[in-house]
Amino acid sequence: MVLRQSSPAKKPATKPKRPVGPKRLPPAIVEEIFRRFEAREPEPKGELEHTDPYTLLVAVVLSAQATDAGVNKATRKLFAEASTPETMVALGEDRVRELIRTIGLYRNKAKNVIALSRQLLAEHGGAVPPSRAALELLPGVGRKTANVVLNNAFGEPTIAVDTHLFRVGNRTRLAPGKTPLEVELGLEKAVPARYKRHAHHWLILHGRYVCKARRPECPDCLIRDLCPFEPKTPPAGPGVSPP
Numbered sequence: 001m002v003l004r005q006s007s008p009a010k011k012p013a014t015k016p017k018r019p020v021g022p023k024r025l026p027p028a029i030v031e032e033i034f035r036r037f038e039a040r041e042p043e044p045k046g047e048l049e050h051t052d053p054y055t056l057l058v059a060v061v062l063s064a065q066a067t068d069a070g071v072n073k074a075t076r077k078l079f080a081e082a083s084t085p086e087t088m089v090a091l092g093e094d095r096v097r098e099l100i101r102t103i104g105l106y107r108n109k110a111k112n113v114i115a116l117s118r119q120l121l122a123e124h125g126g127a128v129p130p131s132r133a134a135l136e137l138l139p140g141v142g143r144k145t146a147n148v149v150l151n152n153a154f155g156e157p158t159i160a161v162d163t164h165l166f167r168v169g170n171r172t173r174l175a176p177g178k179t180p181l182e183v184e185l186g187l188e189k190a191v192p193a194r195y196k197r198h199a200h201h202w203l204i205l206h207g208r209y210v211c212k213a214r215r216p217e218c219p220d221c222l223i224r225d226l227c228p229f230e231p232k233t234p235p236a237g238p239g240v241s242p243p
Contacts, residue, residue, distance in 0.1 A: 024190065025173050025228075033174070033223050034195040037202040040222060044201035046152055049075060053128035053153035054120070055083055058113055060148045061140045066103045074100045085117040085126045112140030130154045144180070147200075157196035159187045164207025165200060171211060171229040174203075 025033075037044075047068040050056035055075070063071045078099045082088040088096070097110035116138040120126055128149065129135060135146035147160035161169070161180040169175040175186025191199045210217045218224050219235035 060145045085120045088117040115139035159200040165203045168203045168207040168211050172227050
């Protein structure tokens with residue numbers, strides 16, 4: 001009897017690895033990125049409509065898992081009826097829920113808006129506190145919401161990391177991280193001091209309108225020649241020269 005020698009097991013095919021860019025961009029490149037953002041938009045603004053720290057706080061609480069456009073549509077009606085903690089509490093949870101029902105998670109958000117309004121009245125004289133620790137004790141307020149309020153309402157150089165900014169921080173290697181907090185802390189170290197006040201606005205708007213999740217608009221990107229992200233989206237027509 002002849003024994004056949006078994007052939008060696010085939011190794012599973014492996015996909016070629018994409019070239020990995022630098023772990024973190026060098027300071028000179030970071031400086032140039034924000035210089036370009038500032039040159040194009042010196043005073044970037046958030047897109048949530050508000051008139052003071054309180055209406056900003058409410059709008060940001062309502063914006064979780066919702067678009068700014070959808071929140072603005074709802075808050076125009078809400079703020080027409082109540083735009084202070086006193087009037088919001090008087091309006092009541094049922095009416096708030098009715099006015100914001102077009103927003104996702106509106107039931108829980110209505111509860112939080114009433115609860116945080118009561119807490120502002122009881123503990124802060126109806127004013128929004130300019131402190132992250134105090135803000136995070138309010139119902140419905142987490143670190144990102146607190147950072148938005150501190151930045152927009154009080155001019156603090158905080159960086160609020162949403163899904164857009166998280167994506168941009170990792171793609172560009174400005175501040176790679178596995179969690180929003182890692183990206184936030186990385187940006188705090190990387191962004192030059194003169195740009196920190198507006199940094200999160202520039203990056204959020206860049207992620208929302210240019211560095212999109214599914215198909216980034218690389219040909220129209222202001223920093224495409226500085227960004228190590230691959231593969232970049234090719235231009236539809238003739239090549240575009242760097243800025």
